[in-house]
Amino acid sequence: MNLVEKVVTAGLCTGCGLCESLGNPGEITMHMSSLGYLRPVVGRAFSKEVETEIAACCPGVEVGHAEGLDGYNVNWGPLRGVTGGHATDPETRRQGSSGGVLSALCIYLLESGEVDFVAQVAASKSDPILNELQISRTRADVLRAAGSRYAPSSPLRSLRDLLATGERFAFVGKPCDVAALRAYMGRHAEVAMQVPYLLSFMCAGIPSIHGTHELLMAMGARLEQLSTFRYRGDGWPGMARAVQHDGATFEMDYNRSWGGILGKHLQFRCKICADGTGEFADIVCADAWYGKDGYPDFEERAGRSLILARTAVGEALLERVRSAGGIEDESLAIDEISAMQPYQLDRKRLAAPRSLATFLAQGRTTKYRRLGLGKATSEAGIVTSLRNAWGTFRRAKGEPLAACKHSEPDA
Numbered sequence: 001m002n003l004v005e006k007v008v009t010a011g012l013c014t015g016c017g018l019c020e021s022l023g024n025p026g027e028i029t030m031h032m033s034s035l036g037y038l039r040p041v042v043g044r045a046f047s048k049e050v051e052t053e054i055a056a057c058c059p060g061v062e063v064g065h066a067e068g069l070d071g072y073n074v075n076w077g078p079l080r081g082v083t084g085g086h087a088t089d090p091e092t093r094r095q096g097s098s099g100g101v102l103s104a105l106c107i108y109l110l111e112s113g114e115v116d117f118v119a120q121v122a123a124s125k126s127d128p129i130l131n132e133l134q135i136s137r138t139r140a141d142v143l144r145a146a147g148s149r150y151a152p153s154s155p156l157r158s159l160r161d162l163l164a165t166g167e168r169f170a171f172v173g174k175p176c177d178v179a180a181l182r183a184y185m186g187r188h189a190e191v192a193m194q195v196p197y198l199l200s201f202m203c204a205g206i207p208s209i210h211g212t213h214e215l216l217m218a219m220g221a222r223l224e225q226l227s228t229f230r231y232r233g234d235g236w237p238g239m240a241r242a243v244q245h246d247g248a249t250f251e252m253d254y255n256r257s258w259g260g261i262l263g264k265h266l267q268f269r270c271k272i273c274a275d276g277t278g279e280f281a282d283i284v285c286a287d288a289w290y291g292k293d294g295y296p297d298f299e300e301r302a303g304r305s306l307i308l309a310r311t312a313v314g315e316a317l318l319e320r321v322r323s324a325g326g327i328e329d330e331s332l333a334i335d336e337i338s339a340m341q342p343y344q345l346d347r348k349r350l351a352a353p354r355s356l357a358t359f360l361a362q363g364r365t366t367k368y369r370r371l372g373l374g375k376a377t378s379e380a381g382i383v384t385s386l387r388n389a390w391g392t393f394r395r396a397k398g399e400p401l402a403a404c405k406h407s408e409p410d411a
């Protein structure tokens, strides 16, 4: 079994798609698996050199900082600025998942000419429930991609093509996509020059596409009749909204769509993730919930994002966007992150016992380096850690982690 197959079989693949781009055409291709996740399928043997690159960059193999970071917060990673705010443009704020800040940053980067395009995920043009990589060059493109898409995406499968353009671009992706690209940039300085900004969002995990099927069924919408579909946005938290070709519209609130359905379809790798907060990005946004215990109170409000500047590059970009009037934000204390994102706090604290349990069950796990997991785990306490390790062990033994059948290639 080659490395890609080992990662997939052990349930460690995040679906980022980088391996497809590292291989030569036809060697590795992302497909939608029968379990509803995007997974690489090896069509032809790939070289030792490709395997070495994959071993160094695949977020199913390893995720870690290249060096120890000053001022590293064990729970929240590198922090140079913590604020709460929103896009000043009302349309961007409304279309965005929380406060539209990621979209506002992308629009600024394009309109200021700092980048030629933004590589980001949007609804597929041919199937509204699938995701595909979009090259955004205008504000309208960015707004088309705004809002969270709670379904598999493999934005890095096209990295080779993006780099071949020779243009400078910003990348927006899930924390695992960004960790993979950061690792690749660490080995290829010219790529780091071409991709000056990595943006991400806090991520609770990627649900199977079957979660979306279940959601549509619960909403009463018909998949084959679907014209557009969004999971969130257009308000905060906003509704999941399916519109059929005949004009019939179906909605469901975030509590029922994410809490009741989608959140129950997460891929295994996300359950042992130590980087739900996007530690490798320049800037990360999340929901700055006003509700209790990190969960919204479901009163619809004007959106507000939690904004973390993680690098000097990210801090400087935020300052420029602020000065240009693209976002409005105000400082938050680090403790407030825990109140808004208690789920992410637990994930960081429990990642080590969960990934150790995966190793015991599968003989393989994702290695986490320099993420402060020793200290984070000690804050979780021994009983909680053991309980979680046991739960993960049973899951890793019992759940179907990989499926060999696959359907047509998809984004």
Ligand SMILES: Cc1cc2nc3c(=O)[nH]c(=O)nc-3n(C[C@H](O)[C@H](O)[C@H](O)COP(=O)(O)OP(=O)(O)OC[C@H]3O[C@@H](n4cnc5c(N)ncnc54)[C@H](O)[C@@H]3O)c2cc1C
Pocket: 095, 096, 097, 098, 099, 100, 101, 102, 103, 104, 120, 121, 122, 131, 145, 146, 147, 148, 149, 150, 151, 152, 153, 155, 172, 173, 174, 201, 202, 203, 204, 205, 206, 207, 233, 285, 286, 287, 288, 305, 306, 341, 343
């Ligand atoms: C799977 C998933 C899980 C999430 N879990 C959490 C969480 O636990 N806590 C939390 O606070 N926030 C979570 N979010 C993020 C949150 O919903 C908002 O995206 C975040 O607050 C940023 O909001 P914004 O208004 O600034 O972003 P927007 O301006 O709406 O921009 C969103 C950006 O995310 C990109 N995007 C959307 N879906 C995907 C996808 N599937 N793959 C790659 N890129 C995508 C879009 O291309 C766009 O650039 C999650 C999002 C996703 C997609």
